[in-house]
Amino acid sequence: MKKNTEPKTYPPIIFPRADPRDLARFDPRTKTCSMNCGPHALDPRTKAERMLLCDECFVNEVTTMATCDALGKIREARALLRDEAKTANSRELAMVLTKLDEAELWRQRDMQMKEVPQNHTAA
Numbered sequence: 001m002k003k004n005t006e007p008k009t010y011p012p013i014i015f016p017r018a019d020p021r022d023l024a025r026f027d028p029r030t031k032t033c034s035m036n037c038g039p040h041a042l043d044p045r046t047k048a049e050r051m052l053l054c055d056e057c058f059v060n061e062v063t064t065m066a067t068c069d070a071l072g073k074i075r076e077a078r079a080l081l082r083d084e085a086k087t088a089n090s091r092e093l094a095m096v097l098t099k100l101d102e103a104e105l106w107r108q109r110d111m112q113m114k115e116v117p118q119n120h121t122a123a
């Protein structure tokens with residue numbers, strides 16, 4: 001029987017790329033990757049680009065988040081309503097708490113992006 005000596009071929013790995021504008025605005029200090037894997041040898045992306053696209057990363061609480069008024073109020077409201085939820089046994093209240101969790105995550109994600117320079121090139 002003739003041995004198959006053809007080298008095995010694999011389909012090329014597709015690395016999803018980030019929007020360059022998002023990448024330029026992304027602050028890598030705001031994320032810590034929970035996966036301790038290094039980049040693939042063929043991966044053309046920088047660490048920042050991989051982190052921007054990673055859904056497994058933890059959010060790092062950076063100074064701007066700790067002092068953010070909106071985040072502070074969302075957390076305050078959630079803490080107050082969570083206390084109330086312990087005795088209220090209300091499905092609506094539980095849903096509101098879920099929404100407040102979402103609001104906190106949305107705000108944190110938003111704050112992982114640096115401020116866009118205003119009218120930098122517009123004339």
Ligand SMILES: [Zn+2]
Nearest residue numbers: 033054056057
């Ligand atoms: Zn990650």
